Amino acid sequence: MPVARSWVCRKTYVTPRRPFEKSRLHQGLKRIGEYGLRNKREVWRVKFTLAKIRKAARGLLTLDEKDPRRLFEGKALLRRLVRTGVLDEGKMKLDYILGLQIEDFLERRLQTQVFKLGLAKSIHQARVLIRQRHIRSPWLHRPRCCLSDVVLAQHSPC
Template identity: 45%
Template sequence: MGYPGKNHKSYQTPKRPFEKTRIEEETRLAIEYGLRNKREVWKAQSHLRKYRKAARELLALMSSSKDQAIFDAKKTELISHMQRAGLLGPDADIDNVLALKVPAHLERRLQTLVYRKGLARSPKQARQLVTHGHIAIAGRRVTIPGYLVTRAEEAGITYDGKSPFVDTAHAERTRITKPAGPGAGVN
């Protein structure tokens, strides 16, 4: 155990630091989603790794447990948690948890959703708008680009009331056009 007030690393670095295909894939994701560095990709991988571990433990519990009710309760809890987070669809199962990929997690970040909703011209600008306090969720300003937005909060993403972007005649806002779909207009 350590000092509880100290922040601890929330990711694992790659075991092979100079693997060409992994580096290219991480670079592609960092550019596509406007990430600050590859550490954010590693955080997403670690986050999904925890969900996959829980799913594997559930499958092991199912094969060794005599009580089906405990398995069903834990399975329902895990899947409903991931559905609320927006990582899984309405008719998901344990296999869907195991099949999750990093882009599914990156799509739930506030920075990405701001760009997808057309509030910014690029993922990098979306990151800047969030960091500078121009974006609010349900009237509450959020300044963390990596904030994971739940399905319930997704509809409440707008410009903050005190932001100059609220004015539709703002010079930068007139240049912003809504992207056609996921991955569209990515530089």
């Protein structure tokens, strides 16, 4: 008998307030070219993820240092960022989360790691290899992965 599943559909990105601001457009195109992204929505998605993490850190920093909620949720947030390799183990404080940049997240994508390890000649070829399932990662839930924007764990090679 089939099991009913509930899906929570929510937006994963936020579009910019001023869509045609010259400096932001230039910066976005530079990131798209450097990290081999498909479109600007992928940049907005990473930016939205970073904004949610920074918002959580700001909320925890307003609490008292001995507050049990700050201790518990703060350690969980820091552990998650260290596990994904976005934050160094030496910087396990909430203050360092506020200094994170979009590039820290983009560096941990599967596509970027395939290119940095030399498995592909270009960042665009890395995306093609992942999409055509020539790259498989046993650390993912699926044996073959076609997602280039999967954030890899800290100590997992592709």
